Amino acid sequence: MDSFMEYYFEEVFCNLDRDCLNERYKRKELVEYFSTVIAGCAAGQNHTDNTTCKNFITSALKYHNNCKSTNGDVCLMGKYHNVLYIAMKLSFDWSLQDNGVVAALLDELYACEKTFERIFLGESLLDELYACEKTFERIFLGAIFGTSAPYFLAGWKSDFMDKEENVHALVFFLDHATNANLEYTEEGKVYRFIDVPLESCGKASPVRVVIQMGTSEMLMILLRFGAQIFSDNVATNPVESILDRLKDYNRVYPYELVSCLKLVLRAIPKITFTVDKRVFMHLELPDDYNYDRKVALEKYGEILQDHLIPSSRCGLQPVELKHLCRCEVRKMLWNNFELPFGIPKLGVPVALQRYLDLLDD
Structure with missing residues (x-):
């Protein structure tokens, strides 16, 4: 496999046009070609598919680094x-299990594209920059918006077949990134793979974009893997954004938006409302005054009456000890890169595992 890849890059690939892989169908053709090569080499050399695919990914990374x-x-x-x-x-198609190689691929994608963003760009490169995703958008956008939307957002089309495959690919790379403890630094702040801001979405984190979209299925995936709802620099409170949108429906609430609210409430200890304390200065309230309670009652009273917000999650009553324990256990698992697949290792009953994994409330 190594000899074949070396010959291919030196004798074939180097003679191809520079923009030969800009179109999705051309990348698809090359993926199919290399899939055939991987299957043939695995059979001919009596190697496993996983080993042969690993060798290809390693050769591709080596060639990219040499050119760079x-x-x-x-x-x-x-x-x-x-x-x-x-x-x-190819790493996704062949379900590559080598965590180190997949992590190296993700690191190279991130480092390469962040470096490219920092250099001076002449006019001849502007179109190419537009067609190139920033950091991990090619993995996230297709799963969030489907296969067509990324073209209008970022100028490229997803390499995965449909939204379902995009979601499966996202879970595949989330799993590897978590196992490899991957972290990335942007503007002095450290992010996990799952929280790296999306340039095409106003530098919001993937979980914030999903909350804004009101897609509960995707939100469940991100929250299970430990996406941080309050991790980026966006000023708006995502929980309040859901509540404000619910108010617009005159108490006829859409299922997806309600589902998103319930999922978020499973992942955070309680709602902390955005409060401008200067508004209440004339009341001379004590320092420990429960502002969350006041906002919940005055601003979201109808939603409270309709039982969409538990009284224990908005300052009206103490938070349940069971829920606080869940949040603390999940925090410890997140610190050790063990969400969500470290939960079964705790040795607790299945019902409690589902509770910790946000599947039940």
Whole structure:
């Protein structure tokens, strides 16, 4: 496999046009070609599919790095960068189980594209920059919006077949990123793979975008893997954004939005409302005054009456000890990169595992 890949990159790939892989169908054709090669080499060399796929991904990363090093450690983009997307798709198609190789691929995608964003761009490169996703958008956007929307948001089409495959691919890479303890630094702040801001969505985190979309199925996936609802620099409170939208429906609430609210309430200890204390200065309230209670009653009274918010999660009553314990256990698991697959290791009953995994309330 190594000899074949070395020959292919040196004798075939180098003679292809620089923009030969810009179109999705061309990348798909190359993925299918390499899939055939992987299957053939695995059978011919009596290796497992996993080993052969690992060798291909390693060869692709080596070629990409060699090309980058000859250009002052700046990616040449075009086909030289698209080879990483080919590797990304193949690692998913063949369910590559080598955590180190998949993590190296994710690291290379991130480092390469963040470096490219920082360099000066001439006009001839502007279109290519627009067509290139920032950091991990190619993994997240297709799962959140489907296969077509990323083209209008970021100028590219998803390499995965449909939204279902995009979701499966997202879970695949979330699993590897969690097992590899991957973290990335942006503007002085450290993010987990699942929380890296999406440039095309106003630098909001994936979970905030999903909350805004009101997609409960995707929200469940992100929350189970420990997405941080309050991790980015967006000023708006995502819980309040859901509640404000619910108020607009005159107490005829859409199922998806209510489901999103209930899921978020499972993942946080309680709702902390945004309060401008200067509004209440004339009342001379004590320092320990329960502002959350006042906001909940005055601003969201109808939602409370309709039992969409438990009184124990908005300051009206003490939070249930069971729920606080869940939040604390999940926090410890998150600190150790063990969400969600570390929950069965706790040795607790299945019903409690489901509770910790946000599947039940």
